[in-house]
Amino acid sequence: MLERIIEYTFKDKELLNQAITHSSYFNEKRDIRQSENEKLEYLGDAILNSVITILLYKKFKDKDEGFLSNARSCLVKRETLTEVAKAIDLPQHMFYGNGDQNVPEDSKVLSNMVEALIGAIYLDGGMRKVTRVIKNLFMPYFNLERLTEKNPKNLLQEYSQKRWSILPKYKFARKTKGGFTVIAYIGKDLKAKGMGKSKKEAEQQAARLLLQGLTETDGA
Template identity: 40%
Template sequence: MRLFVNRIKSVFISYSKEDKALIASIKMIAGSKPYNLKPYKIATQHTSVAKSVKRGFKESNERLEYLGDAVLSVVVAEYLFKRYPFKDEGFLTEIRSRIVSRDSLNNVARTIGVPQIVRYDKKRKTPNSHKSLFGNTLEALIGAIYLDKGFKHSRSFILNKLLKPHFDIEELINTTKNYKSKLIEWTQKQSKSPSFQHLETIDKGHYKEFIMEVRIDDEPIAKGHGLSKKKAEQDAAREACLKLELEEQ
């Protein structure tokens, strides 16, 4: 009912020239016109240009980014779960993390035209100030679509406009990053010594799960899980790379 009401209201609203331009861009990116433009206007407003609206709260796209991230994660997880019915949880988690990584989302966002609609303070020149700007805005747009048109429509947008056209899943599988090598390479440059410790083996009946810990100069950095010690080491190395900011989340 709410979506129907929003659709009817959109017919009678008079839009400014700026709003019309945004509507046209949203239609090009998402494949259809918005019913309620407000969440899209917020989704394209970075915190660097947001103004306080109540008790210091800035109405930027960060809350919508949080929502869109959750919707994106669910849709991608469901897609992989159904596409690979005989793959384990570690495999599904790894491929999903590759798809929703900041690098991946930034690249897709640039391709579909997000840089043309996001508003941010271009004068900021500090390192990493806008490192994930476009990817974060894309997640915020997913949140806006979810609020405007519901889960079914946002799911269709993710699958048909983002995932299927811009990701070769089989190629992702065949080029999975070697986080252990990346971590070892970094420690060598820093004159540090990495090591992996087997912490525990959990018997789950049909299979065993291994827990490994990566240490740098004997200092515990991160833990990893896997169906083999090798996979658990890779998972621990991935977590370590994230903590050390060698890899974007």
């Protein structure tokens, strides 16, 4: 049972149901609660960033703002949220529409569900309870090896400066219902498109994809 795994029991079970119900189910039922699920994601994202910031500040009092900022990015990024979702076996507890019977492996779906779950816990139990849950779920990832990992934008910048002595640039492409699209490019010909829930996340994905393409070409 999910509540036992996360060590939190909901007083309002409807909040839990909204958090773990995939949008395909709402689409199939034409249920207005889909917007409530998306609002839980929005709230959970804000709560997660705030709590992680506080936990990092308390745990690494000797570190500067640059380290703390990079560490927070490592902890709240989609890949880490996906790891958390799988660690608590979240895919097995989600509800789907008839067209989505397979357990999703898509990191966007799983990371969004983690944020929605956090938002639901906050509404149900308040800040103290959600902080305890977040601490339990994310503390396994509070290791220096992970937290000192440079973000894709920094890595791309270092690569571009070393190879061509120029900086990569980012161009905002468009905003969609699902988030933002950004293009990272070096010079005129090297480019990659990234998408994310925020411009920052979209920039990081674009940088990651562009760097991946460049390093694969170098290794070919």
